Amino acid sequence: MASEYHSSGEYIKHHLQNLTYGELPAGYERHDGEILSQSLWTFAHGAEEAKAMGFWAINVDSMLFSIGLGVLFLFFFRMAAKRATVGVPAGLQNFVEWVIEFIDSTVRGSFSHRNALVAPLALTIFIWVFLMNAMDLIPVDWLPYAASLAGVPYFKVVPTTDPNVTFGLALSVFALVLYYSVKMKGAGGFFSELAFQPFPKFLFPVNLLLEGVGLIAKPISLALRLFGNMYAGEMIFILIALMFGGSWILALFGGVLQWAWAVFHILIITLQAFIFMTLTIVYLDMAHAEHH
């Protein structure tokens, strides 16, 4: 399918572009040379247009897949919860109970305080991120090609390769960390934790700088780790997919590579979902802990 594009660079760029809906300002020159006489709400064609839309634009594909997968997850788990019986579990209930017991033991292992939010939060993060990552296993061209047949120009199917998604998650977690830090230690306690250690009190600007960086690094590393892993994995899938445009030997080799990378990727998507969940639990545990 790479042959439909003018160059492999264009193919890669196309695959990495979200379907962005936003407002283009008046006077903007579009990709086909048309100059807008007035501002226009539309789908962006290419990265420049998406950028020109500014902050108040939305990646429709990311939202569609993330909400779709989240609803799918909650639908099945809600079904299992409704049917949950004390008797011998079967099928879906068995699987759901297995997942929930796994999450519960993980939370018990790393979270040593009482908070009814943390376990469901961890479950949501793990399954949701896992499902979003798992979209990576669908061959890179299938859904975008189907979408292009339906007239949709861009279609990025893996929500976690969109930094908006990973940062959205990480910043939400960060908001919870701040909320519980203040709730558990009080604003003063939280501030003193940031300002009065590791060095003595009179060096509080240094302390504040160090601890502030450490605090800010939490959501950023959380978001970037997931985004980076998934983005790189997706990129490799795209590069492998480029081979399908070459000779049949190259295409065959590409097929083998894609299979091998997909198998390896199963590990990565699970691991990244697990890491995201575990770090969330640990950060929240730190937010609850009063150690000074």
Place this chain on the structure above:
Amino acid sequence: MNFNATLIGQSVTFFFFVWFCMKFVWPPIMSALETRKKQIADGLAAGDRGKHELELAAKKAADKLRDAKVQAAEVIAQADKRAAQIVEDAKTAAKEEGERQLAAAQANIAQETNRARESLRDQVAGLAVAGAEKILRREINAQTHADLLGQLKAEL
């Protein structure tokens, strides 16, 4: 990397999902798991208790059986004794009865003998008187010699 409102949309979605999960997914499944855990623990405890009770019952049954055996042996011994006694009693009774009948028979015989002797004596006396009468027709008056005759009768 250009950020846009997807960031906010994602956060809102995330909080909604977490809320839903916390409200409608986690508690029912957790409560089912807890209840089942408790039921299994109760079941195991009940099983242990049942096993213990079974052991006790088996012991009790063995005790009862032993008691019953002892009692049965006693009953048999008593019955034997009683049977022996009954036989013994029967024997004694039979012996007594035999003796009694023997005695009655003997008494009967003696009576018969006496009676026979009595009649014999009468007849002999009669005969003797008759003989004496015949011999001493005149001299002898029956009335005068009644004493003598009676004496004679007694001597027979």
